[in-house]
């Protein structure tokens with residue numbers, strides 16, 4: 050199903066007067082030198098990819114609660130992304146996970162997606178679970194495995210994923226490794242690192258010239274003693290070892306508690322090694338909760354660094370923005386729309402910061418003014434600006450309300466059944 054333009058317009062018409070009032074109230078509060086038109090147009094251009102694995106109910110190792118009407122084919126997943134995009138006009142691409150979403154007929158899949166105005170973002174490989182047809186197991190690693198034949202199988206899989214991506218028009222591959230150990234002494238750290246680097250290099254060599262390789266890190270889980278790529282430093286070192294089109298991907302949930310993620314972002318931008326983002330939120334570990342639901346200030350501080358990075362002529366101007374969240378008590382489409390909104394709010398707040406005043410205060414070591422500048426921006430309710438950008442793009446003033454008013458989930462259940470299940474773990 051689609052959300053018709055006419056329905057969006059009708060719903061917007063009811064809310065437009067109130068929106069305009071809120072927007073003009075916000076304009077009165079902001080400093081006149083802030084260029085709101087530029088901010089709105091940056092927001093209009095800002096697109097966030099939806100991961101194909103976040104469209105069904107997520108699970109934990111203790112169970113999974115289905116939500117009904119889940120997309121059980123790739124086409125249905127693309128349809129779900131189109132629904133979110135119809136409403137938000139900010140999610141015009143999908144990030145596929147191979148082999149959960151193998152595009153059997155890439156020409157047809159690409160055409161179908163194009164008919165819904167959806168394109169293909171980064172493709173993701175998967176060597177963290179065994180597939181029925183594969184010869185060797187990844188139980189003890191994939192790209193880092195002690196046996197070359199296992200590493201070769203994992204390399205071939207990644208190259209295959211690049212081939213699928215090429216056929217769909219993707220421009221990047223994200224590699225996340227579950228490789229590591231759960232017990233001290235289980236493997237030789239140096240051998241694992243050497244194997245990982247040389248496997249990544251082989252994949253990198255198969256990368257088309259205009260592609261990027263994004264290397265994701267994670268400190269623990271599923272392995273609990275060591276992960277072969279535990280942190281951003283290891284990831285950027287491996288990326289450096291591959292070449293200039295290899296970058297680090299920051300997943301917000303892939304840090305130990307209280308890690309200063311915004312500082313990592315700043316350093317990676319400085320070194321031109323930041324390639325992309327997986328947005329989510331967490332309280333304790335890799336909780337994959339809705340972006341901005343637990344630590345909105347951290348999200349804002351990250352965008353503060355990103356905006357600074359993007360304003361310079363750097364690789365930060367071409368980042369892969371993706372959501373990577375999945376859990377089991379919300380409607381995934383509503384959850385994703387909440388994440389999109391939180392990302393846009395944090396971005397807008399960061400755009401409000403007066404960069405000249407901030408660097409002047411930093412130069413004078415005026416700590417109080419530095420903090421005031423950040424917190425004034427964070428304390429501003431910028432949602433009218435986010436809504437204005439959405440309206441100008443043809444989206445909904447209030448995506449969540451219209452989603453419920455139109456009974457979208459009920460209609461999806463009617464179409465696909467109560468027990469349809471998205472492919473994935």
Ligand SMILES: [Mn+2]
Nearest residue numbers: 265300327373
């Ligand atoms: Mn991730």
